Amino acid sequence: MSSPPPPSQRSFRPRRFIKGPDNQAHNAKVAELRAQIDVISKQIDKAVVGSAIVEERKTLTEELKGLMKEQAAMKEQRQAVNNQLKSVEAEVKRKVKEIESVFSKNSFKSVGAIDKRISEIDEQVESGALKLVDEKRLIKEQQSLFKLRKDFSSVEAQQKSIDSDKAKIDELKKKLSGIRNDAVHKRFEEVQKKLDALRSSNDGIQTKRNALFSQRQALHDQIKALRAAHDAEFKKFKADIELEQKKREEEEASYKAEKEKSDLVEKIAKLEQEATLPAFTKEIDSIHGLLGFFDPSYVKPQLSILPAETFVSKSNIRVVNPDTEFVVLKKERESFFVGTGGKKTKSKKNKAKFTVEPVIIAQLADLNVALPTSQEQVPATIEALKTKLAELEANQDAETKKNSDKVKAKIADLEAKVAALSVKPEATEKAPESTPEAAEVAEATEA
Structure with missing residues (x-):
């Protein structure tokens, strides 16, 4: 088995320097915009209406509110009278229709006419010249007239009630004409004109204040845009840091695997030699x-x-x-077996x-x-x-x-x-998603 180059000879890819967002420059820009906002805020505080004018406008506004309440109260009163008037008029119409329905059923228009006809029938019956059939017919007619006379009596009472309702209608109309808000309306218009005049005199100040408010809002929008851009830059920086770290970890893992593989190959070679x-x-x-x-x-x-x-x-x-x-x-090697010495050593122990x-x-x-x-x-x-x-x-x-x-x-x-x-892991293709964190963590990672 051929041995791969030793991992110790492998050269790592130079680590890429990733520059983080310039927090100092960002903070300086934000501080500059905030200083401009403070200046504009002071100008807004100075662009105000005088206290006397404010007090007068407050007084007129309160009076205007009171006049509006009076107008509302009068409107409620007129509405109540109108409702009562409509109710009485509707009742009169109903009673008139009842009387008309009574008169529409016969040709008599009064109680006197009915009494006259009853008397005529009495005379004809008492004369004895009528046939029995005619006499019965007249008697039956007379009975109907008695009932009709009774109905006409109730119509007279109804007519009196109608006359009373008409008098009440006249009274309500008179009361309604008395509930008028001309004076209140006139005073309302006067107060409104005074307020319009005060408002017109303050239009210049308000226009200036509106312009200052717009300028201040524009500066706030600039700060918001700067922060959004800074956050996006920091997010990209964090993602690049994580990607670089992941690549480094993959390289180290690859190096470790190659080292382990090299050691195993070397061990296999030794085992093959031993075999x-x-x-x-x-x-x-x-x-x-x-x-x-x-x-x-x-x-x-x-x-x-x-x-x-x-x-x-x-x-x-x-x-x-x-x-x-x-x-x-x-320390030193001597002969395996050493004999006795010469004659000079005979006096020593011979062993x-x-x-x-x-x-x-x-x-x-x-x-x-x-x-x-x-x-x-x-x-x-x-x-x-x-x-x-x-x-x-x-x-x-x-x-x-x-x-x-x-x-x-x-x-x-x-x-x-x-x-x-030997199976290599998939290479890193894209940076992992990341959310902005504290700048201190990013600076520590960069270092």
Whole structure:
């Protein structure tokens, strides 16, 4: 598997400088406009009407309100009389219609005419010259006349009521003509003319005040527009900051992923190298080295296939507490076995000195082989090393296959992780939406 360039050699995109809105210039413009507003406000306060004129206008306005109330009261009175007059006139019309309906049913126009006809019938009946049929007819007519005479009596009472209602109508009309607001209306017009004259004299002042109000409102609108533009600029600045930050985070995430991918590829390469090595290579090579150390006549059967480095593992050195019969030398290497001195040393105690380097002790400990504490124990150590060597070589093929399967499984897992890291996230296309925040936060982000 080919390795990508190391992430450490990657150069990041230069960070883009994003300039924020000029708060100082914005505040200066707003302050200048506010100063102009203060000047105009003072001019408005000075452009006022005199107190005497204001007081006169107030008095006339109050009088005008009172006159309007009087007019309203008179209007209500006239309305009430008119309503009463209409009611009486309607009642007269109804009564007249009732009388007319009575007269429309017969030819008699008065009670006297009815009485005269009744007398005529009496005379004809009393004469005895009438036939029985005619007499019955006249008697029946006479009975109808008696009933009609009674109805005519009620008509006379109705007529009296009508005459009374007509008199009441005349009285109401007279009362209505008395409710007039001519004087009030005349005074109302006089007060209105005075107010119009005062208003006309103050038109110049009011015109000036209206112009000043318009100027002040225009300045307020300018401040509003400045703030809206400043907010929009700040919003864009904030969005650019967030976009730049997001791009930086994406670059850092990409760098981290590439670094992780590079480490995994390197680890895979090492595992692939390990998979080609036979099992127990290091232990066997170590045993060959120890056999050559303890037995100078020993010849290795083949060259070591381990990387060119010392046969002693320096990464796992152990400290062994030796017996009191030998001394461990740490700085200089001496011969494995040192004999007694010459004749000049015969006076000293004649005793063999047995020494072993710390790396040898650690190597034997790694192989679980007993450490010789004297020259007499060296053959046993050599025999133990050969036995260990034969045991490892016998199991080497089976262990090699087992280790190879484990390494291949690890490599497959690591390659899957590398493939997952190779999928690049979608690039940032647009800035996220943002709302204006405090200027201090934006300045801190820019810094």
